[in-house]
Amino acid sequence: MFEFFNIPEAVQETGEVAAIVTALFLILFSLYEIISGQTQGGKKTWNDWAMSGISLGFLAALQRPVLTVVVFLLMAWLFPAYNGAMAWLETQYFWPTLIIFLLVDEYLHGRTHLFAHSRKPKNRLLGKVQGFYKAAHRPHHLNGGQDKRGEISSSQTFVENWAWWLILPNYWFGLACLYLGLYEVFLWGSLSKVVWGMHVHTNWKWQYDLWLLNHRNSFVRKSMRALCHIFTFPNMHHHHHSRSANSAKNMTNFISIFDWLLWGTLKIETERPEVYGWRQYDTESASVLHRFFRSTEPLKDPHRGENASAHASQK
Ligand SMILES: [Zn+2]
Numbered sequence: 337m338f339e340f341f342n343i344p345e346a347v348q349e350t351g352e353v354a355a356i357v358t359a360l361f362l363i364l365f366s367l368y369e370i371i372s373g374q375t376q377g378g379k380k381t382w383n384d385w386a387m388s389g390i391s392l393g394f395l396a397a398l399q400r401p402v403l404t405v406v407v408f409l410l411m412a413w414l415f416p417a418y419n420g421a422m423a424w425l426e427t428q429y430f431w432p433t434l435i436i437f438l439l440v441d442e443y444l445h446g447r448t449h450l451f452a453h454s455r456k457p458k459n460r461l462l463g464k465v466q467g468f469y470k471a472a473h474r475p476h477h478l479n480g481g482q483d484k485r486g487e488i489s490s491s492q493t494f495v496e497n498w499a500w501w502l503i504l505p506n507y508w509f510g511l512a513c514l515y516l517g518l519y520e521v522f523l524w525g526s527l528s529k530v531v532w533g534m535h536v537h538t539n540w541k542w543q544y545d546l547w548l549l550n551h552r553n554s555f556v557r558k559s560m561r562a563l564c565h566i567f568t569f570p571n572m573h574h575h576h577h578s579r580s581a582n583s584a585k586n587m588t589n590f591i592s593i594f595d596w597l598l599w600g601t602l603k604i605e606t607e608r609p610e611v612y613g614w615r616q617y618d619t620e621s622a623s624v625l626h627r628f629f630r631s632t633e634p635l636k637d638p639h640r641g642e643n644a645s646a647h648a649s650q651k
């Protein structure tokens with residue numbers, strides 16, 4: 337497919353390396369969860385595994401290749417002279433370019449995520465757009481059964497509906513950087529983001545961040561609390577997945593500076609959430625295909641007030 341659209345071989349190679357490393361880490365985290373018993377007792381259901389499988393399958397086979405072709409064609413049309421033209425940037429200034437790439441990517445990701453969690457905008461068109469983003473993100477907050485025993489796991493990182501990856505601006509940004517020739521920056525940036533993202537979703541039996549946040553030495557406690565203002569740690573993202581007001585907090589997976597300084601959505605708790613995941617409608621609980629393809633429909637259900645906690649109060 338890539339040859340047909342005249343996309344450089346290096347793009348395909350970069351994508352393959354990223355996919356292999358991601359798959360290896362996902363297997364590692366999942367094995368840890370299985371061996372340590374963190375998938376037992378209703379914590380992870382068959383539907384959770386199936387939903388992860390569908391989401392990952394579509395991402396690898398359809399969404400990612402299609403998006404790559406669309407962004408490359410668009411960039412070639414808009415900036416024909418810039419194909420690979422910025423490669424010198426990573427050769428000469430690798431670390432500054434990587435840091436800027438990560439900051440921009442994480443800002444775009446977090447801001448879009450915040451939009452999907454915010455109250456409905458007054459503008460009608462914007463309201464409709466937001467409704468689509470909300471629906472696309474909804475499956476990410478559904479896990480376990482209706483018995484409140486469900487907890488999140490590393491594979492939940494990839495669970496969204498069919499549209500989410502296509503409408504995330506940071507994906508478009510990353511692929512545009514790839515067009516410009518930033519292969520190494522794209523590879524290391526994407527991998528550090530996805531591996532950190534999986535680690536914050538992992539259902540740790542022993543949670544190192546909670547251990548540090550509750551340490552008897554106050555210097556250790558305070559240092560960890562300070563670090564939580566820069567990076568997102570597992571319990572912070574677990575609370576984003578909780579069935580509580582904290583579900584509207586901690587919008588980033590990796591760099592929490594934006595939550596802290598821009599959006600006022602940073603929340604550092606010292607205990608795990610009581611209940612994980614939003615309330616599931618019967619149709620969602622019964623069918624993963626419904627969750628993946630038709631997640632817009634439950635929002636029209638009269639019980640929607642249950643999810644009010646999912647809205648962020650914007651500052
Ligand atoms: Zn969310």
Ligand SMILES: [Zn+2]
Nearest residue numbers: 476493537573
């Ligand atoms: Zn998540």
